[in-house]
Amino acid sequence: MGLDKYIEMLKTKGLKVTQHRLEIMKYLDNNRTHPTLDQVYLYMKEKFPSISKMTVYNVIDSLISSRIINSMRFVNSTELHVDFDNKTHFHFVCGKCGEIYDLDSDLDLQELLKKEGHEAEDYNVNIYGTCGKCAKK
Amino acid sequence: MGLDKYIEMLKTKGLKVTQHRLEIMKYLDNNRTHPTLDQVYLYMKEKFPSISKMTVYNVIDSLISSRIINSMRFVNSTELHVDFDNKTHFHFVCGKCGEIYDLDSDLDLQELLKKEGHEAEDYNVNIYGTCGKCAKK
DNA sequence: TTCTTAAATTATAATCATTACATTATTGGA
DNA sequence: TCCAATAATGTAATGATTATAATTTAAGAA
Numbered sequence: 107m108g109l110d111k112y113i114e115m116l117k118t119k120g121l122k123v124t125q126h127r128l129e130i131m132k133y134l135d136n137n138r139t140h141p142t143l144d145q146v147y148l149y150m151k152e153k154f155p156s157i158s159k160m161t162v163y164n165v166i167d168s169l170i171s172s173r174i175i176n177s178m179r180f181v182n183s184t185e186l187h188v189d190f191d192n193k194t195h196f197h198f199v200c201g202k203c204g205e206i207y208d209l210d211s212d213l214d215l216q217e218l219l220k221k222e223g224h225e226a227e228d229y230n231v232n233i234y235g236t237c238g239k240c241a242k243k
Numbered sequence: 244m245g246l247d248k249y250i251e252m253l254k255t256k257g258l259k260v261t262q263h264r265l266e267i268m269k270y271l272d273n274n275r276t277h278p279t280l281d282q283v284y285l286y287m288k289e290k291f292p293s294i295s296k297m298t299v300y301n302v303i304d305s306l307i308s309s310r311i312i313n314s315m316r317f318v319n320s321t322e323l324h325v326d327f328d329n330k331t332h333f334h335f336v337c338g339k340c341g342e343i344y345d346l347d348s349d350l351d352l353q354e355l356l357k358k359e360g361h362e363a364e365d366y367n368v369n370i371y372g373t374c375g376k377c378a379k380k
Numbered sequence: 381t382t383c384t385t386a387a388a389t390t391a392t393a394a395t396c397a398t399t400a401c402a403t404t405a406t407t408g409g410a
Numbered sequence: 411t412c413c414a415a416t417a418a419t420g421t422a423a424t425g426a427t428t429a430t431a432a433t434t435t436a437a438g439a440a
Contacts (some may be wrong), residue, residue, distance in 0.1 A: 122407050122416060157344025158419045177318050184321035184397060209359065211352060215370065222346065223375025224335050231368045236279050259387060259436050295390045321426060
């Protein structure tokens with residue numbers, strides 16, 4: 107049922123293929139809403155009622171470490187958010203409705219860092235304000 | 244002793260002038276190290292041994308709300324970091340030494356958001372990797 | 381200067397995300 | 411199938427933050 111893609115990704119990274127990992131990957135791939143760990147846990151509990159929250163923490167941790175998924179935090183909460191998309195790093199957080207939007211940008215990171223001598227591995231651009239929808243209300 | 248600047252800022256924002264607020268503002272102004280609330284608290288405790296940690300939370304909260312200071316979170320910890328500088332929004336976090344560097348950039352936010360219809364109030368660009376110093380070791 | 385009140389500070393308890401740790405179960409190669 | 415490494419589990423502990431209520435203080439008015 108289309109899990110081959112995820113199995114492939116795990117094997118490439120040298121990670122063991124487990125039901126929990128596959129299900130979380132599928133969920134994140136199909137729900138690009140930057141969910142928190144708790145949201146992932148709630149979803150997983152529906153499918154695997156006996157799953158431990160620690161398993162979600164562990165799965166997310168291994169997926170982040172192997173760079174299969176992205177993670178980010180926003181100023182308005184302490185929770186870690188995750189996203190299957192590891193290309194889009196620009197996020198707009200609406201202070202009114204809380205929705206998190208992905209944004210496209212052609213920011214040239216390497217250019218920015220070269221002169222400082224830093225080596226970038228990852229980055230997040232978090233923008234806060236009022237989204238288009240809420241601005242109209 | 245040079246506190247006029249901070250008194251002026253507080254009055255402009257309609258905030259009451261208190262010793263704690265002035266001291267925290269002065270500390271943040273002179274220490275552009277993006278400290279956590281706990282670090283601010285530890286400093287304040289030296290000067291005001293009986294100060295409550297809640298006071299630090301409250302002061303920081305009022306300074307952020309009135310846009311006198313900036314705040315940011317990074318993926319590697321849940322703690323809120325603050326900075327007196329409300330112009331520099333680009334930060335480089337070294338995964339080796341943990342140091343947080345400010346970066347200059349001419350990213351045109353408004354341009355980026357215009358086409359989406361969002362209204363930006365603030366933003367943080369957090370870049371993760373290995374800093375120049377650590378890369379040399 | 382004193383009075384007044386809204387705002388700031390304090391202290392304590394509660395909550396919520398995350399980490400630590402020890403045990404059991406499972407994956408995937410030999 | 412067996413074994414070793416890795417993953418999942420459960421519980422307890424930690425650490426940041428929030429909630430709440432009582433006390434104190436700043437700053438404008440009398």
